[in-house]
Structures are given as C-alpha cells and as structure tokens.
Amino acid sequence: xxADLFQSPPNGDDDGTVLQKRVDRRRALGILIxxxxxxxxxxxxxxxxxxxxxxxxxxxxxxxxxxxxxxxRRMTEAERAETVVRIERLAKLRLGVNVTIDTTGAQPGxxxxxxxxxxxxxxxxxxxxxxxxxxxxxxxxxxxxxxIFEMKxxxxxxxxATATYEHEVPAAGHFYFGTQCFQCANPPCVPVCPVGATWQxxxxxxxxxxxxxxGCRMCMSACPYWARRFNWSVPEVPAEVxxxxxHYLGNRARRKGVVEKCTFCIHRTRHxxxxxxxxxxxxxxxxFGNLLDPNSEIRWxxxxxxxxxxxxxxxxxxxFWYFSD
Amino acid sequence: xxxxAFLLSALxxxxxxxxxxxLWMGSLTAIMLIGAYGYSVQVSHGLGVTGMSxxxxxxxxxxxxxxxxxxxAAAVILVQPAYVLKDVDFGRAVLxxxxxxxxxxxMCLAFVMANSPGTPTKWWRLTPVIGLLNWPSSMLAWDVIxxxxxxxxxxxxxxxxxxxxxxxxxxxxxxxxxxxxxxVVWAVSIHLVTAFLFAGLPARPFWNxxxxxxxxxxxxxxxxxxxxxxxxxxxxxxxxxxISEKAIAKLATATTVAAQVNIVMLISExxxxxxxxxxxxxxxxxxFLGVDEHHALVPWIWTGIALNTVATIGLMIHPLRRNLRWLxxxxxxLFVGIWIEKGVGLVIPxxxxxxxxxxxxxxxxxxxxxxxxxxxxxGLFVLTVLVRVALPIELGxxxxxxxxxxxxxxxxxxxxxxxxxxxxxxxxxx
Numbered sequence: 001x002x003a004d005l006f007q008s009p010p011n012g013d014d015d016g017t018v019l020q021k022r023v024d025r026r027r028a029l030g031i032l033i034x035x036x037x038x039x040x041x042x043x044x045x046x047x048x049x050x051x052x053x054x055x056x057x058x059x060x061x062x063x064x065x066x067x068x069x070x071x072x073r074r075m076t077e078a079e080r081a082e083t084v085v086r087i088e089r090l091a092k093l094r095l096g097v098n099v100t101i102d103t104t105g106a107q108p109g110x111x112x113x114x115x116x117x118x119x120x121x122x123x124x125x126x127x128x129x130x131x132x133x134x135x136x137x138x139x140x141x142x143x144x145x146x147x148i149f150e151m152k153x154x155x156x157x158x159x160x161a162t163a164t165y166e167h168e169v170p171a172a173g174h175f176y177f178g179t180q181c182f183q184c185a186n187p188p189c190v191p192v193c194p195v196g197a198t199w200q201x202x203x204x205x206x207x208x209x210x211x212x213x214x215g216c217r218m219c220m221s222a223c224p225y226w227a228r229r230f231n232w233s234v235p236e237v238p239a240e241v242x243x244x245x246x247h248y249l250g251n252r253a254r255r256k257g258v259v260e261k262c263t264f265c266i267h268r269t270r271h272x273x274x275x276x277x278x279x280x281x282x283x284x285x286x287x288f289g290n291l292l293d294p295n296s297e298i299r300w301x302x303x304x305x306x307x308x309x310x311x312x313x314x315x316x317x318x319x320f321w322y323f324s325d
Numbered sequence: 326x327x328x329x330a331f332l333l334s335a336l337x338x339x340x341x342x343x344x345x346x347x348l349w350m351g352s353l354t355a356i357m358l359i360g361a362y363g364y365s366v367q368v369s370h371g372l373g374v375t376g377m378s379x380x381x382x383x384x385x386x387x388x389x390x391x392x393x394x395x396x397x398a399a400a401v402i403l404v405q406p407a408y409v410l411k412d413v414d415f416g417r418a419v420l421x422x423x424x425x426x427x428x429x430x431x432m433c434l435a436f437v438m439a440n441s442p443g444t445p446t447k448w449w450r451l452t453p454v455i456g457l458l459n460w461p462s463s464m465l466a467w468d469v470i471x472x473x474x475x476x477x478x479x480x481x482x483x484x485x486x487x488x489x490x491x492x493x494x495x496x497x498x499x500x501x502x503x504x505x506x507x508x509v510v511w512a513v514s515i516h517l518v519t520a521f522l523f524a525g526l527p528a529r530p531f532w533n534x535x536x537x538x539x540x541x542x543x544x545x546x547x548x549x550x551x552x553x554x555x556x557x558x559x560x561x562x563x564x565x566x567x568i569s570e571k572a573i574a575k576l577a578t579a580t581t582v583a584a585q586v587n588i589v590m591l592i593s594e595x596x597x598x599x600x601x602x603x604x605x606x607x608x609x610x611x612x613f614l615g616v617d618e619h620h621a622l623v624p625w626i627w628t629g630i631a632l633n634t635v636a637t638i639g640l641m642i643h644p645l646r647r648n649l650r651w652l653x654x655x656x657x658x659l660f661v662g663i664w665i666e667k668g669v670g671l672v673i674p675x676x677x678x679x680x681x682x683x684x685x686x687x688x689x690x691x692x693x694x695x696x697x698x699x700x701x702x703x704g705l706f707v708l709t710v711l712v713r714v715a716l717p718i719e720l721g722x723x724x725x726x727x728x729x730x731x732x733x734x735x736x737x738x739x740x741x742x743x744x745x746x747x748x749x750x751x752x753x754x755x
Contacts, residue, residue: 067446071457074457141373143379147681149681158681158682159604159607159678159682160682161682163681163683179681188526188527188528191459191462191463192462192463192464192465192525192526193459193463193465194451194458194459194463194465194466194469195450195451195456195457195458195459195466196457196459196463212450212457214441214443214447214448214450214451215441215442215443215447216437216440216441216465217382217383217440217441218463218465218522220379220382221382221383221523221526221528221529221675221676222526222528223528223680224527224528224680225528225680225681226379226380226679226680226681226683228379229379230372230379230382231371232371232372232373232375232377232378232379233370233371233372233373233374234371256371256372256373257371257372257441257442257443258443311680314527314528
C-alpha cells in the first residue's frame with residue numbers, strides 16, 4: 001500500500017544526480033538558516049516574557065520546514081512521506097482536525113475526460129455546493145470552481161449569460177451551461193508560470209504545488225476559461241466542515257496568496273470514484289470517465305453525440321466536452 | 326582608500342543641502358512611510374484588502390510596473406547616441422538618464438513585490454540553482470532575468486565612469502563600451518519582453534496583438550524622454566551642471582517623433598477594434614465606450630488620449646517646442662497621458678469582461694493607493710540620491726583626496742551644489 005502511495009515522481013526526474021546536488025546545497029542552506037532560527041527561538045524560549053507553548057514552537061518550526069520545502073516533483077519518496085506527515089500535523093495544530101494526505105500518482109492507462117449535457121442541466125447548482133464541501137473551498141470568500149451560466153434558449157452566448165441568477169430554476173426559456181477547469185491537453189496556464197509550480201499530470205489533470213506557488217497570478221491571466229482562483233486572504237474553512245480526505249495536489253488546506261483550481265477531484269478520481277460534482281448532479285448532466293477505456297460512457301458520448309468545446313479556436317484542446325440529447 | 330573616500334563624499338553630498346532639499350527628501354520619506362504602513366496591512370491581511378479580485382486579478386501594481394519598465398527602457402534614447410554614436414551633446418545628460426533607469430527599475434521590482442506579497446520571501450524559488458526558474462517557456466521568467474540584468478548594467482556602467490572621474494582617471498572606453506552595446510539591446514528587450522508577457526496570452530484578446538510590443542516601445546520612448554526633459558530642465562535651472570540646449574532640443578525632437586508614432590499606433594488600434602467589431606473586441610469597447618452601465622475607465626482613457634494628442638500637436642509647432650517652458654508643460658502632459666494610456670488603459674481592461682464574459686469593475690483601495698504612492702516616492706528618493714552623488718563628481722567638485730597633488734585642493738564643495746547666488750548667474754540666451 002505504502003509503495004502505492006509514494007509512486008516515483010513523473011517524467012523529467014531522470015537527471016537525479018544533478019537534482020540531488022542542488023538539493024544538497026539548498027538543504028545545507030536550510031539547515032544553516034533553520035539553525036539560526038532555532039537559536040533565536042531558544043533565546044526567546046528562555047526569556048520570561050515569552051508565552052510560547054510547545055505547540056506554538058512546533059507550529060513555527062513546521063511552518064519554517066514548509067517554507068524551505070522542495071518542489072513536489074523534485075522530492076524523493078522519503079521526502080514526500082516527510083511532507084505528508086508535516087501537513088497532517090499542521091492541520092492538527094492549526095485547526096484541530098485529523099486529515100490524511102494522499103499522494104497517489106496518476107494511474108497507468110487512465111486519461112480523464114468530462115462531458116456536460118446542456119439539455120439536462122437545470123441550474124440547481126448542486127455541483128457547486130458539493131465542490132465547495134469536497135474541496136475545502138474558502139467559505140469566507142465564497143470561492144467556487146464551477147460556474148453555471150443561465151442562457152436564453154438559442155445560441156451559446158456567454159456574454160449575454162448570467163452566472164449570478166437568484167430565482168427558481170429552471171427558468172422558462174432558458175438553458176444552463178457549466179464551466180470549470182477543463183484540464184486542457186494544451187494548457188496555456190502551465191508554461192507561463194515563472195517557477196513551474198503548475199503542471200499537467202500523466203492522467204491529464206493540471207495541478208498546482210501550493211507550497212511552491214509565489215502568487216504572481218500569471219496563470220490566471222493565461223487561462224481562457226477563467227478557471228483559476230486566488231486566495232486573496234487567509235482561506236476560512238471551519239473545522240467542523242473540513243473534508244479530511246485530502247490529496248497533496250488537490251483539496252488540502254491552502255495558504256493566503258496562492259492560486260488554486262479544480263482538479264477533477266484528484267483525491268477521489270485517482271481511486272476510481274467520480275468527482276463530487278458528477279456524483280452530486282441530480283439530473284445526470286455530468287458524465288465523467290476514462291478516455292482510454294473504449295467501453296466507458298464518455299467514449300460512447302464522444303462517438304455518438306454532437307459535441308463541442310469552448311473556444312476551440314484557441315487550440316487548448318479541453319478534455320471537457322458539451323453535448324445535448 | 327579611494328573607495329572609502331567615494332562613499333564618504335557620496336554620503337556628504339546626499340546628506341547636505343539646502344532647506345528645501347531636506348524638505349523634499351523629508352516629504353518623500355513621509356510618503357514612503359505611509360506606503361510602508363499600507364504594505365504592512367496588505368502583508369498581514371493578504372491582497373483581499375486591495376480592489377483586485379478573481380475577475381480583475383492584476384490592478385494598479387502591474388499597471389505601474391508596465392509603465393515604469395518603459396521609463397527604464399527609454400534611457401537607451403540617450404545612451405545610444407552618447408556612447409555608441411558619440412554624440413557630444415548627450416555626454417552630460419546620459420548619466421542622469423541611467424539614474425532614471427535605475428530608479429524606474431527599483432520601482433518596477435517594488436511593484437512586482439507589492440503585487441504578490443509572498444514574493445520577498447519566496448523569491449529564492451526564482452533562483453535557477455536552489456529554486457526553479459521556468460526559463461525559457463515563461464515570459465515572466467524572462468522578465469525577471471531582463472530586469473535584474475538591466476539594473477546591474479545601469480548601476481555598473483555609470484559607477485565605473487563616476488568612480489574613474491572621482492579618482493582622477495579617464496574611464497577607458499574598451500572597458501565599458503562593450504557593456505554599453507549590451508545595454509542598448511537589453512533596453513529594447515526589457516520592454517519587448519514585458520509586452521510579450523501580455524501579448525502572448527490568447528486568453529486575453531485585448532492584449533493578444535502583434536502591435537502590443539511596438540506600441541509599448543513607442544509609448545516608452547515618449548514617456549521616458551519626456552520625464553528626462555523635465556528632470557534635465559530642472560537640473561539646468563537649479564545647478565551649474567551644463568546641460569546643453571542642443572541636448573534638450575534633440576531629446577524634444579525624439580520625444581515628438583515617438584509621440585507621433587504612438588498616436589499612429591493608437592489610431593491603428595482603434596480602427597482594428599471598432600471598424601469590424603467582433604466578440605474579441607469587447608474589452609476595447611468597455612475601455613473606450615463602456616458596456617451597459619459599466620464605464621469606470623471611459624473618462625480616464627479619453628483624458629489620456631486628449632493629453633497625448635494636445636501635447637503631440639504642440640510639440641509639432643516649432644516655436645512652442647523650442648520654448649523651454651512650453652516644452653516642459655507638453656512633456657508633463659505626455660508623461661501623465663502615457664501613464665493613463667498604459668497604466669489604467671492597458672492592464673485593467675484586459676480583465677473586463679473576463680474570458681467568460683462577466684463584468685466586474687475594479688477600483689483600487691486606499692491600501693493600493695498608498696503603496697503605489699510610497700513606491701513612487703521611493704523611486705524619486707533613489708533618483709534624487711543618484712543625481713545628488715553624480716553631479717558634484719561630474720562638476721569636478723568632488724574628487725578623491727588621495728589623487729596625487731590633489732591634497733591641497735578642497736575635497737568636497739561645501740553644502741550646496743549651487744556655486745553662486747541667483748542674481749549673478751550667467752544669463753542664458755535662447
């Protein structure tokens with residue numbers, strides 16, 4: 001099981017020796033500065049005015065470790081295990097919640113795809129609610145990955161649509177059109193990142209290492225589908241509603257000043273489950289599956305329905321199709 | 326020995342001066358402190374205290390950044406003639422231009438830092454060895470390299486020349502001219518790369534245009550020299566540092582040409598966006614005309630266009646351009662006009678409406694305004710310090726006391742850079 005959990009990092013890490021050298025130098029720096037920080041902490045601990053408890057000191061130490069941690073893709077399996085323990089402990093210290101951090105990698109022979117039936121969606125937004133709960137989205141800022149646009153019957157016209165409707169649905173003469181991160185095969189958000197904090201996994205999911213993101217928001221400007229969200233303030237997720245089943249690249253706690261986005265519920269789908277939005281949809285408008293499985297429902301839809309994608313002219317190749325009955 | 330004397334003399338030049346000099350530096354410091362307070366609020370609460378949102382994810386900071394990269398790049402307008410083409414008229418002005426470049430770059434870096442408050446501590450991730458610089462695919466990674474490289478070039482070259490003069494030697498051309506050539510190409514590149522940062526995003530049709538890079542350069546070569554004329558005019562009226570009339574006249578010509586090209590490009594842009602309107606041009610419609618009840622930027626952009634047009638026409642009238650006072654007014658108008666056009670009118674409308682057609686407008690909060698003012702004060706502070714150090718050396722008033730035979734000469738001129746009272750200043754004719 002544990003061997004399963006810590007799969008070797010995906011492509012690009014075969015120059016391990018070079019990376020190892022870099023790591024050593026950086027580690028040495030980390031230990032050096034960390035030692036200095038520990039020294040100052042020791043001094044402040046001796047001072048009678050210091051009210052720091054053991055837990056506060058541990059929190060400070062872990063936050064420092066988190067600050068100097070490596071890029072996720074450059075971590076060895078041991079380092080990933082260490083990081084997981086640290087994140088779990090941090091969740092306990094900060095919120096008093098026991099969470100488990102999953103690092104399951106992409107499964108062989110899997111490429112995720114999504115299809116959205118615009119003739120079935122009735123605008124209930126159950127998917128949005130499920131997404132918020134599942135992905136530990138910031139309740140204070142009301143962050144949402146999914147948008148459901150209400151459009152007048154006729155052409156798909158986003159400019160004339162509204163996503164902020166507040167009335168009973170479905171409204172007569174209207175249809176509903178959902179968007180979220182499309183996990184494009186050619187994602188424009190990935191190459192623009194100055195620090196390589198976002199990338200595409202072999203199963204097609206575009207992910208972010210929240211601990212590596214510097215918060216420049218270049219990727220937000222690059223996304224043609226407005227799929228990325230920023231933590232403008234400290235995200236607030238009350239302890240009692242935290243979803244404890246978390247993935248490092250998915251729904252784990254974010255800090256302020258980093259970008260996040262839909263990951264097709266990476267913590268569920270990599271274990272063969274549906275994304276929360278697809279499971280929550282009461283109308284069956286959402287079809288999710290493995291594009292490499294010829295017997296999957298999504299393959300049947302792609303083969304038998306009239307399908308289209310948003311802004312095909314940009315050649316982003318979304319793995320998210322629209323169809324109607 | 327020389328170096329210590331250089332630092333001491335520089336410190337003296339910077340800390341001594343007339344009352345109004347201290348008043349100027351004092352006010353700048355006060356504004357910087359207010360900005361620092363705004364920044365501290367932003368650091369502790371996150372960017373939620375700004376007017377930015379998921380819809381408009383860049384605001385005043387990146388706007389000012391885009392504008393100031395242009396001001397920095399515009400130093401090339403003086404550097405190239407002075408060093409490469411050996412234009413004697415620009416010989417004295419060029420050090421000032423490099424000072425402007427340095428202070429503009431300091432502001433650029435400060436604005437980038439303000440835009441993502443995590444950066445000062447997270448910047449190690451951008452270092453190639455210990456971090457991960459996503460070069461060459463990320464334009465932002467290019468920009469990091471370009472800006473820092475340009476900053477180094479613009480510090481090292483003038484420092485070498487000033488230090489040589491300070492120690493009583495003539496700077497050796499073969500030692501610095503190669504770097505000048507690099508800096509000339511580099512100057513154009515920093516601004517092109519900054520334009521590519523925006524232009525390379527098909528997601529934002531408002532920016533996704535081949536004209537954006539050239540237009541960035543045209544507006545930069547308008548606003549930069551315009552600011553230089555203002556500064557040189559001021560230095561000329563306040564000190565004995567002889568900036569020739571010819572130098573200012575040449576700069577005025579360069580500014581005029583750039584301003585004309587800038588207006589031609591604006592017309593081209595307007596034609597393109599409005600003659601055959603498509604869905605891709607809705608951002609331009611929002612900027613210039615407003616969409617439905619949303620038109621926050623409309624008064625801004627037309628003010629900017631009016632300022633630029635009036636100033637450009639004025640500069641094309643020879644008697645007006647040759648009149649220093651009018652020239653300064655026109656340059657101030659151009660500087661503000663370009664700031665509006667490029668700051669307010671370029672970055673923000675790229676986000677309104679969003680790629681999904683939703684319109685959320687943007688208004689900066691007091692935090693952004695104070696931080697922005699603080700960074701501008703920082704830039705002016707740095708510029709004042711640089712000019713203050715450079716002028717006495719170039720005037721031959723500040724020399725190392727360790728130069729052979731220089732020991733009995735006064736080392737640093739006392740207190741002020743003005744050598745004689747106002748009333749006996751030589752009368753300038755024009």
